[in-house]
Amino acid sequence: MISNWLQKIGHNTLSRFSRIGKGGMFLLQTLLSLPYILGKPQLLIRQLYSVGVQTLLIILVAGIFIGMVLALQSYIVLVDFGAEESISLMVSLSILRELGPVFTGLLFAGRAGSALTAEIGLMKSTEQLSGMEMMAVNPMKYVIAPRFLAGIISVPLLTLIFMAVAILGGFFVATEMLGIYEGVYWSQMQAKVDFHEDLINGLIKSLVFGFVVVWIAVFEGYDCVPTSEGLGQATTRTVVHGSLAILGLDFILTALMFNV
């Protein structure tokens, strides 16, 4: 009875570790095959389209609405202190430091990460990957590496667009609905938002999130059980693990960057 229970714990731990190890080896192989893409930019552009451009719409819509909601909510709090002119500072700092990178990462995991896993997983289930190997085409170079690189490039770009659109959304609500002067909105922001401390740190966060989410997505696809059930589980795992990784890493990065 007890020995069964112990065996279960041992088995789970070992399989966890072996997956982490596999993931690490997979990452190493992917990184090693990255130089190959430099000679084949066409592969990269096609992936930039399906990973980046197709995520753009959801990022734009989410950005506008999050900026608008943030402006509206901070107005309610700030107006009690007569500080409603600081609304732009509230919007821009929370967008640049936290919401921009985190939301983009989460939306990317949901929209592009799941698609990557499903695509690669289906290629594996339908034995396209082993077919490539038979033809002496390395799927790491031809399938995995371009998707990986496209994801890492896309996330910071999407984050930039999200940030800009959210601040414009906040601008619209602040000036049109809440009666803040346009000049006040921008000047409050410029006086306090620092290029290195806020914008660059936000971008570093988005780079880290992009790297982790894309790594999880392509690995789950490549490592999935090649059945329809296994594919479904792998896609779910990408979204769940990706999102949790983003939220956890965000706390660590915030603690490191903006030491209180």
Place this chain on the structure above:
Amino acid sequence: MNTRNIEILVGLFIVMAVLAMVMLSLKVSNLASYGSDDDVYEIRAEFENIGGLKVRSPVSAGGVRVGKVADISYNNEQFTAVVTMSIEDGYQFPLDTSASILTAGLLGEQFVGLEPGGDEEFLAQGGEIELTQSALVLEQIIGQLLYSKAQEE
């Protein structure tokens, strides 16, 4: 979708991101004010108490922003706070200019206000303002008020 359209859309995506970066750095953050660091001169002033003044707080004269606080340190011999300000080259102030730490509004952020004197010579790089007035610390004022009230009774 053919390759040409895909390339156009990817190009559009990258251009959008670059435009967003430009907007975020110039319009939202203070990158635009970084470039002018060469065209400034630095002056020092010693205060007994600087309150909540911070590096990058504004320096203004007559309500016009003329520079920013570049550095704050503590003089361990005089027991005063040393504030180094970088003033834009276009603005000049007489040698007997006085500096005081003011607050924007009752609870707003603090800044250095310069009050020009009548001297014929001007402050230059490394110059020092002799006449300074410390920050008004709200808690001290309230304390003094309570103390004087208590004495009256």
